[in-house]
Amino acid sequence: MSASFASALIAARESAASQHYPQGALYVVATPIGNLADISLRALHVLHIADVVACEDTRHTQALLRAYGIDKSTAQLLAVHQHNEAEAAQQVVERLQRGERVAYASDAGTPAVSDPGSRLVAAAHGAGLRVVPLPGASSVTAILSVAGALGEGSGFVFAGFLPAKSGERDAAVALLAQESRATVLLEAPHRIEALAQSLAALGERLVTIGRELTKQFEQVATLPCAGFAQWLAADPQRSRGEFALVVHASPVAQVVGEGERVLAVLMKELPVKSAVKLASQISGESRNELYDAALRMKKAMGEGGSN
Structure with a gap:
């Protein structure tokens, strides 16, 4: 453990331990995005008491935990990343159903925003299990x-x-x-x-x-x-x-209408004319205006034609 965090771990136990931390719950833990000092006392306490820590990279998280003086065995670390999240989520659900406390931490920042974690949280909710947020660092x-x-x-x-x-x-x-x-x-x-x-x-x-x-x-x-x-x-x-x-916000910018939002999605799968026709039917907006918008989109993508 880094000596500079010895007092932080003690403070975490003293300040956060009075709260109830139910078993069989998934704790979504925000971790620093670069500066180790940007960890919350409650995050330290939950990482300490968790039966298992699910994480994006077990080696990265093991090093992070050791820096804070939190000792977890290899068996207590479970890899849950973008390539195995759906499968690993079921393992986490089984652990939660056995009454274990599971903390989830991505490599940096708040999980399930840009990093993995969303599927895991959805699986826990789908099984009727509790999910507890521990807010903290976020880019x-x-x-x-x-x-x-x-x-x-x-x-x-x-x-x-x-x-x-x-x-x-x-x-x-x-x-x-x-x-x-x-x-x-x-x-x-x-x-x-x-x-x-x-x-x-x-x-x-x-x-x-x-x-x-x-x-x-x-x-x-x-x-x-x-x-x-x-x-x-x-x-x-x-x-x-x-x-x-x-x-930055642009107060004079033209806000994209619903028709253009629908059109942008349809153009990924359909020819221009078909996408424009459907977008007009769905949104009720002018077919001619949506066709002009489609041509602008194709030009921005460096494509030609008017199919």
């Missing part, structure tokens, strides 16, 4: 809190990772351009330059870039989307680390 709320990006009463949209393929990503940005609310994005370092190039289509709309949030080399910058790629190119260090971004 989403962290970047929103320093962006100043929300319009008055506008709220925000969480989009997470945009598609990896350039055409699909550009199409997603085209829809984002018509979203008046602030939008939170996540991106990995090897794709950040491509994202910056796609966001350039938003011109002077502001984006707040959060790099390596809570870590030693944390960096937060706000600039026009059109200048994002240039900002990255100015310093090679700026392309390193994990990213959370906020495309």
